Amino acid sequence: MPAQDRTFYDYEAYADAIQDADLRSTFLGKKYANWKLRYLSLNNLRVQWGEVGGPGAIEGTITPGGQVMLMPLQNAHAISGNGHRFDNLSLMLMRPGGEFCLSATNYNRWLSVYVPDEFLTGSNVAVPAIAGPSCNMIRIPLHRAQRFRSAVEKLGAIVQRQPGVFDSSAAVRTTARKLAETVRELLRDELDVTRPPATMCVPRRQIVRRAMDFVEQHDNEYLLVEDLATAAGVSERTLRTAFQEYFSVGPARYLKLRTLHQARRRLKAADPLKNTVTEIATQLGVWELGRFAHDYHCLFGELPSETLRHQR
Numbered sequence: 001m002p003a004q005d006r007t008f009y010d011y012e013a014y015a016d017a018i019q020d021a022d023l024r025s026t027f028l029g030k031k032y033a034n035w036k037l038r039y040l041s042l043n044n045l046r047v048q049w050g051e052v053g054g055p056g057a058i059e060g061t062i063t064p065g066g067q068v069m070l071m072p073l074q075n076a077h078a079i080s081g082n083g084h085r086f087d088n089l090s091l092m093l094m095r096p097g098g099e100f101c102l103s104a105t106n107y108n109r110w111l112s113v114y115v116p117d118e119f120l121t122g123s124n125v126a127v128p129a130i131a132g133p134s135c136n137m138i139r140i141p142l143h144r145a146q147r148f149r150s151a152v153e154k155l156g157a158i159v160q161r162q163p164g165v166f167d168s169s170a171a172v173r174t175t176a177r178k179l180a181e182t183v184r185e186l187l188r189d190e191l192d193v194t195r196p197p198a199t200m201c202v203p204r205r206q207i208v209r210r211a212m213d214f215v216e217q218h219d220n221e222y223l224l225v226e227d228l229a230t231a232a233g234v235s236e237r238t239l240r241t242a243f244q245e246y247f248s249v250g251p252a253r254y255l256k257l258r259t260l261h262q263a264r265r266r267l268k269a270a271d272p273l274k275n276t277v278t279e280i281a282t283q284l285g286v287w288e289l290g291r292f293a294h295d296y297h298c299l300f301g302e303l304p305s306e307t308l309r310h311q312r
Helices: 011-017 142-161 163-167 169-187 198-217 225-232 236-247 251-269 277-283 289-300 304-309
Strands: 003-008 021-027 035-042 045-052 056-062 066-074 079-081 090-094 099-104 108-116 135-139 192-194
Touching: 003 011, 003 142, 003 163, 011 021, 011 035, 011 056, 021 251, 035 142, 035 169, 045 142, 045 169, 056 066, 056 236, 066 142, 090 099, 099 198, 099 236, 108 142, 108 169, 142 163, 142 169, 163 169, 198 225, 198 236, 225 236, 225 251, 236 251, 251 277, 251 289, 251 304, 277 289, 277 304, 289 304
Parallel strands: none
Antiparallel strands: 003 035, 021 056, 035 045, 045 108, 056 099, 066 090, 066 108, 079 099, 090 135, 135 192
């Protein structure tokens, strides 16, 4: 089915359903609403519309074969891409091989378009001038940004209300041609690419990558901020700055959230007749069980004991 409209009640399921990228995700705070995704596949072009129900961070790389354009639709200021805050004129272009981190501090809506490589070959658009695997923030002229956002939002409304209309091959063919024209119009001529000085951007990206690689390699271990700073080869203060830019939370908060996510995974995999919340929490270095239960409930909307009990 070319068009779908789905609702997700937890962040992990939502992140797993995002297409065209290999991702790692972390839920960062209180849930405000459910997460939603709409999809439309038009031959080689693919569109996604997302609603983010609470703070979170997604990092990863784009799958080979094309590139992804991502643009906020609502609460743009709540989204950061690779340490840069979005606004209503921002678009992030993500190429295969380029690492990206998208973090949100609040509810927001976004759209993305997957553009295959062959679409841009020989096209009179500005994107090919941006060489190499990378993820760049691009500034779009106001009138073009508004026209593109309005057009694709209207397409998304049709997907939401009547997804069945795209079961017609004629509708898919026509929509694909019009969307291609809309994308080319958005990207024609030279655009303003935001590239911070290398002395700031590159090291901080490397800091986050080294720290996250270390976290991934020590998934079952209790980690300290000091461990991440050592792995990244920087001071704890520099590590804090990098994490704030990329995830909108510091490394201490990130590690605390990591522990809560580890606990949830273990509780879901546990046998309630053999395992206890205290046992699992203690294995993760958690001693203040009351605070742990409170923080867990704030993040996931249920108590640890409820998660464990549901596994029966």
